[in-house]
Amino acid sequence: MDKFIEVFNSLTSGFGLNCIIFLSTLVLAIPLGLIVAFGSMSEFKPLKWLTKTFVWIIRGTPLMLQIFVVFYAPGLLFEIPMRSRLTAVIIAFVINYAAYFSEIYRGGIESIPVGQYEAGQVLGLTKKQVFSKIVLFQVIKRIVPPMGNEIITLVKDTSLARAIAVAEIIMQAERFTKEGLILPLFSTGLYFLVVNGLLTLLFGYIEKRLNYYKG
Amino acid sequence: MAILEVKNLHKSFGKTEVLKSVSFSMEKGEILSILGSSGSGKTTLLRCINFLEKASGGQVFVDGSCIFDASSKEKPSPAVMRERQLNFGLVFQSFNLFPQYTALENVVLAPKLQAAERADFKENKKKILSEIEQNAMNLLDRVGLAEKAGNYPCQLSGGQQQRVSIARALALDPKILFFDEPTSALDPELTGEILRVIKDLASKHMTMVIVTHEIEFARNVSDKIIFMDGGVVVEEGTPEQVIGNPRHERTRAFLSKML
Ligand SMILES: Nc1ncnc2c1ncn2[C@@H]1O[C@H](COP(=O)(O)OP(=O)(O)OP(=O)(O)O)[C@@H](O)[C@H]1O
Ligand SMILES: [Mg+2]
Numbered sequence: 001m002d003k004f005i006e007v008f009n010s011l012t013s014g015f016g017l018n019c020i021i022f023l024s025t026l027v028l029a030i031p032l033g034l035i036v037a038f039g040s041m042s043e044f045k046p047l048k049w050l051t052k053t054f055v056w057i058i059r060g061t062p063l064m065l066q067i068f069v070v071f072y073a074p075g076l077l078f079e080i081p082m083r084s085r086l087t088a089v090i091i092a093f094v095i096n097y098a099a100y101f102s103e104i105y106r107g108g109i110e111s112i113p114v115g116q117y118e119a120g121q122v123l124g125l126t127k128k129q130v131f132s133k134i135v136l137f138q139v140i141k142r143i144v145p146p147m148g149n150e151i152i153t154l155v156k157d158t159s160l161a162r163a164i165a166v167a168e169i170i171m172q173a174e175r176f177t178k179e180g181l182i183l184p185l186f187s188t189g190l191y192f193l194v195v196n197g198l199l200t201l202l203f204g205y206i207e208k209r210l211n212y213y214k215g
Numbered sequence: 216m217a218i219l220e221v222k223n224l225h226k227s228f229g230k231t232e233v234l235k236s237v238s239f240s241m242e243k244g245e246i247l248s249i250l251g252s253s254g255s256g257k258t259t260l261l262r263c264i265n266f267l268e269k270a271s272g273g274q275v276f277v278d279g280s281c282i283f284d285a286s287s288k289e290k291p292s293p294a295v296m297r298e299r300q301l302n303f304g305l306v307f308q309s310f311n312l313f314p315q316y317t318a319l320e321n322v323v324l325a326p327k328l329q330a331a332e333r334a335d336f337k338e339n340k341k342k343i344l345s346e347i348e349q350n351a352m353n354l355l356d357r358v359g360l361a362e363k364a365g366n367y368p369c370q371l372s373g374g375q376q377q378r379v380s381i382a383r384a385l386a387l388d389p390k391i392l393f394f395d396e397p398t399s400a401l402d403p404e405l406t407g408e409i410l411r412v413i414k415d416l417a418s419k420h421m422t423m424v425i426v427t428h429e430i431e432f433a434r435n436v437s438d439k440i441i442f443m444d445g446g447v448v449v450e451e452g453t454p455e456q457v458i459g460n461p462r463h464e465r466t467r468a469f470l471s472k473m474l
Pocket of ligand 2: 257
């Protein structure tokens, strides 16, 4: 019984870290992704290509590598070592997910037919009104399903933090395998399943609410 | 004075010249139909007049004042541009209704945003908004869709969607209403309901420019007809002249294909 409580406590505290990484990434990457998306759609070519290259690199390399780079590069290259491992992880996650979110946003914005903008213009709406009153809602409706997928992936990706020894839940469970215990490892799956189950329900609900019209 | 005068409008896309000096004018209350084969530049002409495309040459006047001059270097402020834009209403071939709004919401959206800028909006908010709603309902009634006010575009037939889009354009009380093939995206049995609405507007002396392939309809409803081919106005006159008794070979060839 004592063992059970010990396992439960260390898994739960480990999962606390996963949750911190998850929530910080969500809160920061969602707006940052929008900025990146506008960059990649910019009429100003240098900015556009810079942003596209950035997105290409981030999406084309492993998140694990990015975590290592963020953690080690400042110290090895500029002699300003990263003090907090957790911060390094969060920075890497925010950059990585901002790149992914930006592509979802861009796809959503570019999928809106030009006729919607033109109809707004001939009705005398300002550019801002066209975006906020006509386009934005349609974009949100279109990006909710892919954002849901990406966010569920994010929950699972948080376990990559163990790459630089941030004691997230799976790293905690792994310790117990040295004592011959496999159950803690299995149990970590439950934590992820519960959170992702809730997220699936939440996104299902949002999608349903947005489904009052087709198109 | 002409309500609309278009002078020597030119438009090129890259190297292809789509409009080659198009000129015409029309009086208040007149109905002008534009005929012409596919690719002759009709849509481009409407889009240039309605500021959706920037003409590379020429001028446009409304009630004698210049609202577009391709040679002018100065860039009008967004507010001025919007004022000029609002001289016109445009009904698209593909309706372009806003899918997230009901028929009524589609019609009231722009008038409400405009009203919010009025100086007296705060004091009279309730009254202003209810007037806008009432006016929108009247317009929907006029196009025969009062019962469908609460429907979303996806719950309406193509013909009904097009009628909502006509009501939406009318809600801003444009001086001139433009139609770009308002029936071409519709099943043949639905064109009648649109043409009836346009006839009703004609009987109320709405000034309209109609691009259409419905020759019989154009003959019945128009005061004046323009036939375009290859980016130029080939022939211009009353329906009797242009359709009944065309002078140009190209007009005759076009009409014999269509009738
Ligand atoms: N954005 C564009 N870029 C390049 N070419 C264009 C563009 N828009 C139109 N064109 C060309 O301009 C010409 C005239 O097109 P337009 O759409 O004005 O013809 P139309 O008379 O409306 O034809 P339809 O009866 O088929 O609607 C066509 O040859 C078309 O290919
Ligand atoms: Mg056309």
